[in-house]
Amino acid sequence: MSFNRKSDSEARPLLDDRRSSYGSADTENTTVPDVPLNKVSRSDLIWILAGLWSAVFLGALDGTIVATLLTPIGSYFNKANQASYIGTSYLLSVCCFTPLYGRLSDILGRRGAMLLGLFFFGTGTLLCGLANSMETLIAARAIAGMGGGGVMTVSSVAVTDLIPLKQRGLYQGMCNILFGLGAGLGGPLGGWLNDAFGWRSAFILQMPVLAFSVILVIMKVKIKLPFDVQNQSTSAKLKRIDFFGSFTLVGTVGCLLLGFSLKSTEELSWSHPLIWGLFLVSAVFGVAFVLVEHYWSPYPIMPLRLITQRTPLAVSLSNFFGSVAAFSMLYNIPLYFSAVRLNSSTQSGLHLLPHSVALSTGSVFAGWIMRRTGKLYTLTLCSAGSAILASALVCLWGDGTSNFHLWFDIVPQGFGMASLITSTLIAMIAGVVKEDMAVATGITYLFRTTGQVLGVSLSGAILQAVLVNKLRARIHGPNAAEIIENIRHSVNIIPSLDADLRHAAVSSYQDALQVVFICQLAMNVLTFICCFAIQENPLPGTHEEQEEQYRNNASRNGTSVEGQ
Structure with missing residues (x-):
């Protein structure tokens, strides 16, 4: 497809023949309104990105801070058995509310939707710091999750409004580096704050960063929506929800x-x-x-005609299966080193360090390739293939596996998955009409976060099912049931067991994790298969080329945006 500039007479019929999601749902011949190009100066762009990405950084920081604080919080309230629900309530809320922000950003504007997400995230985080019971804290984390997913979605949509697609992947890579930095700092920072000032300080001290983000969003994020949406009254906008x-x-x-x-x-x-x-x-x-x-x-929150199109469906499924595999590996690799190799928690966690570095470099690499070549199809397939290679190598881990493999076999998983989610996000945006861009971004994040939660919960269910069967087959005697339960609930007791019991526990965990790793391989193969259906669309290098491509997409798809 060429991006040669067309005359007005050539471009206008595409506009006149297409129905818009921004127009009346009852009018058959509604034309697409002129959409202003959102060009900003370099200095304004820097401030806008600072406002958006500081919120993304804070969201990543918050996630690992809370993971670090689960044990001290559970001990403080004397309800350690409920500590896992602090994380679960947040993730469930994120998954439920993330897709809503795509459409909300089309109705309230990017700034309005971003401020709404920051309001819920900030309110929930503040309530966490003030909570006087475990139940209140769990509810507060759910409130924070109502905004946490929205912050990620709207920031991605806003950057897409400002950056042409050919450069968009590189900016996504830089955002992912910031996200990784926040996730990496959260653990040690949360531990230090807990030791120095108590766990409540880890929530309260997030407020200044949040305030900084809110101020910049209010002052700098002024992305224009189509004129008919901008001119609507508040009541008219609410009717669109x-x-x-x-x-x-x-x-x-x-x-x-x-x-x-x-x-x-x-x-x-x-x-x-x-x-x-x-x-x-x-x-x-x-x-x-x-x-x-x-x-x-x-004005559907998730237009069914969109999710049934070839590229959006392929991107959604690839993100879902890929996220299942990625988060299953992320949670089970440390368990392997704790339960099978009998390493300390610190040593087990360190094995994820090369993976974390690969996540950042993979995303930037994908952005650089797309900017340089303007292509993403081959990149996407190679990224999915890289994840398959990593999961296959992990499946081969055994007693004789060298340290090199134990440290670096998971690197292709991190590199490939980071590259994949970057390239597929751009593929999704490049394959839809402009009016669907925000909703399509929200759908991508929905499938991704749903896969993350299921990757953790399903792998845990599979692990426990296999582990119980293996332990029951290997451990017998009058106290067998109690020993099995202790081994299932705490890997820390394994080194202190008698030699025979220790061998039984290690072998059982190894067998159970082997099944989990094979399932991860299957998920990555499904991801690769889904990527075949993704269409290659040109990546525009300028705003004008991007507007032309949106019009071409609408003409090619015969899109009736308001209907189903």
């Missing part, structure tokens, strides 16, 4: 993930009434969501 679709989507995703999470954390059987009841309610909400989006909502 898909309340029924939002409610049914939250119910679908929330009940599904809660069922898997409870299955893993509470070790309930699949036949337990609570588990299958949640899955049943999720299915009912899912059917209601499809009906609402197809027949009821004039």
Whole structure:
């Protein structure tokens, strides 16, 4: 496809023939309004990115700070058995509310949606610092999650408005470096703050960074929406919000993930009434969501015609399967070194350091390649293949595996997955019309975060199921049941066991983790297969070329944006 400048007479019919999601849902011949180009000076761009990315940095920092504080918080409230719900409530909330921000950013504007996300995230974080019970803290983390996912989504949408797609991947890579830096600093910073000032300080001291982000967003983020949206009254904008679709989507995703999470954390059987009841309610909400989006909502939160298009569907599924594999590996590699190699927690965690470096470099590399070549299809397939290589190498780990392999076999997973999520995000944006860009970005983050939660919970359920069978086959005697339960719940006791029991425990964990690693390989293969369906679209190098491509996408797809 060429980006040669076309005359007005050549370009205008594309505009006149296309119906817009920003126009009236009842008008058959609504034309697409002129969309202002959002060009900003270099200095303004730097301040805008500072405001957006400081919030992204804070979100990453917050996640690992809280993970570090789970034990001291559980001990403080004397409810260590409920500590895992602090993380679960946040992740569930993020998954449920992330896709809503794509459409909200089209209705409230990028600044309005970003401020809404920061409000929920800041309110929840402040309440965490003031919480007087474990239950209040869990609820506060859920409130923070309502904004946490939105901050990521809206910042990505806003950067896409400002940066041509050919350069967009490089900026995404820089954002991912900042995200990785926040995640890396969160652990040691959280531990130091807890030791020096108490765990509450880790939440309270996030407020100045949040205030900095809010001020910059208010002052600098002035991205223009189509003129008919900008000129609408507040009541008209509120009528565009898909309340029924939002409610049914939250119910679908929330009940599904809660069922898997409870299955893993509470070790309930699949036949337990609570588990299958949640899955049943999720299915009912899912059917209601499809009906609402197809027949009821004039401005659907997730247009069904979009998710059934070739590239958006392929990108969504590849992000889902890839995230399942990535987060399963992220959580189970340290367990391997703790339970099988009997390393300390510190040593086990250090094995993720090369993986963390690969995450940052992979994203920047993908951005550099797309900027240099203007292509992403081959890059995407190679990235997915890199993840397959890593998971295959990990499956081969055994007693004779060298230290080099134990340290660096997971590097292709981090590098490939970082590159994949960067290139597929650009593929999604490049393959839709402008009016769908924000919603498509939200859908991408929905599938990605859902995969992350399921990667942790499903791998945990598989691990425990295999582990129990192996332990029961190897450990016998009057106290066998108690010993098995102790081994399942704490790997720290394994080094102190008698030689025979220690060998049984290590072998059982190795067998169980082998099954998990094979499942990770299968997920990465599915990711690779999904990537084949992604279409190669040119990556515009200027705002004018990008506007032309959006018009070409609409003409090629025959898009009727408002309908289903």
